[in-house]
Amino acid sequence: MRNLDTAIADRAAALASRADRVILGIVGEPGAGKSTLALDVMDALRARGIPVAWLxxxxxxxGDRTLAELGLLERKGAIETFDGWGYLAALRRALAEPSHPVYVPGFERTLEQPIAADRVIPPGRALIVTEGNYLLDDTAPWSLVRDVAAEIWYADVPSDVRRSRLVERHVAFGKARADAEDWVASVDEPNARRIRARRAFADLVISVDDGEATPSA
Incomplete structure (x- = not known):
């Protein structure tokens, strides 16, 4: 767990107090550390006795078979390679159905594939933390995430750090370094530019590095 600024934890706790079910979105460019920030926020709230869930x-x-059929396998990670309507439906279910478990898919990085019903939103109160690349995009269905999320926070990191992380991630999961560098330049960076263009619409920008996460000035 990184050093999470107290102000961030306080803000998340205040969101959780608004209703029995509240969604907090965390958005950022590929390699920005969104998942780590989401887990840090959840750990901080658990330490305060606040129930949380991850979506x-x-x-x-x-999945790769569908991407291949659609001719999109070489663009994996671009906005059109996600089931955006399914994601929105899951967010709506998580808010509207607190009386029973809501099972949602996860993603296995070793396989680079989604896994059905890999996570659960348990019954009862919870701050539901969701993170991803396109939560602030202005095209449907992504633009409708705003209707269900109480706030959307932007994880910000220097571009050189982010690109280096991405190359190392791709290498760790099987790409040759030259192929990893080419993928970052040709696939990840166009996605990053699209995401960064919506940065100003975030409710909070958080500066993230390997040691800490603090609200950006």
């Missing part, structure tokens, strides 16, 4: 957007990646 990652990555679980709504289209």
């Amino acid at each position: 990652p957007m990555d679980g709504f990646h289209l």
Whole structure:
């Protein structure tokens, strides 16, 4: 767990107090550390006795077979390679159905594939943390995430750090370094530019590095 600024934990706790079910979105460019920030926020709230649940957007990646059929396998990670409507439906269910478990998919990085019913939103009160690339995009269905999320926070990190992380991630999961660098330049970076163009619409921008997460000035 990184050093999470107290102000961030306080803000998340205040969101959780608004209703029995509240959704907090965390958005950012590929390699920004969204998942780590989401887990840090959840750990901080658990330490305060606040129930939390995780609903990652990555679980709504289209599987490789579908991507191949659609001719999108070489663009995996772009906005059109996700089941956006399915993701929105899961967010709506998580808010509207607190009396029973809501099972949602996760994403296995070793396989690079979504896994059905890999996570659960348990019954009862919870701050539901969801994170992903396109939560602030202005095209449907992504633009409708605003209707269900109480706030959307932007995880910000220097571009050189983010690109280096991405290359190392791709190498760790099987790509040759040259192929990893090419993928980052040709696939990840166009996605990053699209995401960053919506940064100003976030409710909070958080500066993230390996040691801490603090509200950005």
